[in-house]
Amino acid sequence: MVHQVLFIVFGLICVAGAINLLVQRHPISSALSLVVVMGSLALIYLLLGAEFVAAIQLIVYAGAIMVLFVFVIMLLNAGAEERTRGSRTALFVGVPGVVVLAGSVGWMLINGSGRLGSVSISSSNFGETRNIAHLLFKEFLLPFEITSVLILIAIMGAVVLGKREN
Amino acid sequence: MDTKTFIIAAVIKIALVVFIMLTGVAYTTWLERKVIGRIQNRWGPTRVGPFGLLQPLADGIKFILKEDLLPDYVHKGLFILAPMLALIMSLISIAVIPFGETITIAGHTTALQISGMVSRSGDISDINIGLLIILGVTSIGVYGVALAGWSSNSKYSLLGSLRASAQMISYELSLGLSLVGILLLSGTLSLREIVVSQSGNWVLGGHDTHIPHWFIFPQIVGFFIYLLAAYAETNRIPFDMPEAETELVAGYHTEYSSMKFAMFFMAEYVNMFTVACLATLLFFGGWHGPAIPFLPPLLQSLVPVLWFALKVFFFIFLYIWIRGTLPRFRYDQLMAFGWKFLLPLAIANIIVTSLIVAWGA
Numbered sequence: 001m002v003h004q005v006l007f008i009v010f011g012l013i014c015v016a017g018a019i020n021l022l023v024q025r026h027p028i029s030s031a032l033s034l035v036v037v038m039g040s041l042a043l044i045y046l047l048l049g050a051e052f053v054a055a056i057q058l059i060v061y062a063g064a065i066m067v068l069f070v071f072v073i074m075l076l077n078a079g080a081e082e083r084t085r086g087s088r089t090a091l092f093v094g095v096p097g098v099v100v101l102a103g104s105v106g107w108m109l110i111n112g113s114g115r116l117g118s119v120s121i122s123s124s125n126f127g128e129t130r131n132i133a134h135l136l137f138k139e140f141l142l143p144f145e146i147t148s149v150l151i152l153i154a155i156m157g158a159v160v161l162g163k164r165e166n
Numbered sequence: 167m168d169t170k171t172f173i174i175a176a177v178i179k180i181a182l183v184v185f186i187m188l189t190g191v192a193y194t195t196w197l198e199r200k201v202i203g204r205i206q207n208r209w210g211p212t213r214v215g216p217f218g219l220l221q222p223l224a225d226g227i228k229f230i231l232k233e234d235l236l237p238d239y240v241h242k243g244l245f246i247l248a249p250m251l252a253l254i255m256s257l258i259s260i261a262v263i264p265f266g267e268t269i270t271i272a273g274h275t276t277a278l279q280i281s282g283m284v285s286r287s288g289d290i291s292d293i294n295i296g297l298l299i300i301l302g303v304t305s306i307g308v309y310g311v312a313l314a315g316w317s318s319n320s321k322y323s324l325l326g327s328l329r330a331s332a333q334m335i336s337y338e339l340s341l342g343l344s345l346v347g348i349l350l351l352s353g354t355l356s357l358r359e360i361v362v363s364q365s366g367n368w369v370l371g372g373h374d375t376h377i378p379h380w381f382i383f384p385q386i387v388g389f390f391i392y393l394l395a396a397y398a399e400t401n402r403i404p405f406d407m408p409e410a411e412t413e414l415v416a417g418y419h420t421e422y423s424s425m426k427f428a429m430f431f432m433a434e435y436v437n438m439f440t441v442a443c444l445a446t447l448l449f450f451g452g453w454h455g456p457a458i459p460f461l462p463p464l465l466q467s468l469v470p471v472l473w474f475a476l477k478v479f480f481f482i483f484l485y486i487w488i489r490g491t492l493p494r495f496r497y498d499q500l501m502a503f504g505w506k507f508l509l510p511l512a513i514a515n516i517i518v519t520s521l522i523v524a525w526g527a
Contacts, residue, residue, distance in 0.1 A: 028244070035309070052295060052298070055295045058305075059301055063305025064335070064338075067312065067334075067335060068335070070331075071331045074324065
């Protein structure tokens with residue numbers, strides 16, 4: 001009961017933050033709305049019992065990445081953006097596209113709810129740090145290491161681009 | 167323990183801990199002025215009360231009664247939000263810090279920790295990602311400083327907050343990595359379990375060495391990395407570039423006055439306490455210390471809190487001592503020190519520790 005109420009509260013905060021992100025005209029306000037979205041997502045993870053993922057979401061996304069966003073916006077001293085009158089393509093293709101997509105996904109979910117499987121979160125300690133570590137460093141060791149090499153390559157690419165003369 | 171008793175106990179504990187923490191903060195400012203006064207061969211505050219002991223109270227009244235300026239050219243919402251964010255985020259981290267084992271008052275047994283619980287069978291449990299929560303909350307606290315400088319719309323504030331954000335992002339890495347050695351030795355992220363794993367003495371080759379089983383001894387390198395990175399995280403001397411008064415007036419809080427300024431000030435001191443508590447818990451065995459057997463049971467259960475408080479006091483004193491002794495770094499020295507020296511050293515410490523742990527296993 002308490003879980004459901006909290007889920008609805010944080011879900012609403014998350015959606016409100018996401019809408020505010022699009023509506024706001026100043027980059028700092030948009031970035032801060034994104035922080036709210038990240039934070040409420042972390043709390044939803046916590047409600048699901050995934051404590052480690054929640055903490056990492058908070059440290060990495062809300063803490064590190066968004067601080068860098070805000071830092072860059074402050075450094076560039078970006079002002080409020082101008083509002084255009086909207087493009088015709090967006091109006092005539094985008095809006096019907098969104099309606100069709102949302103309608104078909106909703107229709108499929110409602111119609112197929114009997115056929116869709118469900119995931120049970122039965123084990124009481126499935127989100128524990130120890131279990132995640134076992135998965136990452138035993139079962140999925142190769143993909144995990146390949147991902148870290150990929151990130152390393154991205155960092156090296158950034159350094160090369162940043163150091164280029166002229 | 168049922169939900170109702172848990173909530174009542176939690177509210178009482180929160181009120182008590184926040185009260186003690188803020189009183190501690192107020193008297194740390196008094197202690198700082200006194201000790202630095204003595205270091206510089208003067209008396210420090212002497213006028214308000216005996217030994218100037220009522221000085222924090224006078225300062226508090228002054229902060230509340232001063233005019234609360236809100237400059238015209240600031241971004242109003244963020245200007246007001248920033249000090250609140252800084253103070254709230256610094257206060258949240260004390261929720262996961264364990265001060266001692268358990269205490270029994272009027273038949274109710276409760277853990278000496280806001281987020282700790284005692285089950286019917288007497289097992290103490292606490293939140294099992296306590297350390298990560300402190301790191302996460304600290305990284306959110308950067309927004310308070312960053313937004314304060316940006317929303318003030320003043321060049322000194324902006325420069326101060328840019329310095330502060332860059333410094334905090336850089337040193338957060340070394341801070342986090344310096345703690346990995348502890349996690350490898352204890353095998354848990356729960357602060358209570360880390361302290362419990364430091365009970366007893368070190369045993370070398372079957373001999374009791376009579377040296378307490380604190381993690382400072384195998385992790386001395388990690389401890390010094392932690393201490394340096396934590397000083398930079400809390401923007402204290404010798405790393406107080408963000409508020410270097412000779413260059414930046416007062417840094418990110420130049421435009422703030424009255425209670426809003428006091429909130430930044432309090433946040434800084436609460437962060438000092440968090441750093442001191444964490445150093446005590448992770449490296450100095452938390453509340454472990456010699457037992458005093460002749461006291462009544464209620465006082466007996468408060469003895470660990472006394473040891474804990476003494477160790478925290480030592481670190482607070484170290485902060486003040488260093489402030490009275492060392493000059494400020496230059497900004498490029500600070501960045502070079504963090505990235506080129508502290509970070510590689512922290513990584514080397516992790517590699518050596520994990521090799522030793524793997525060899526022992």
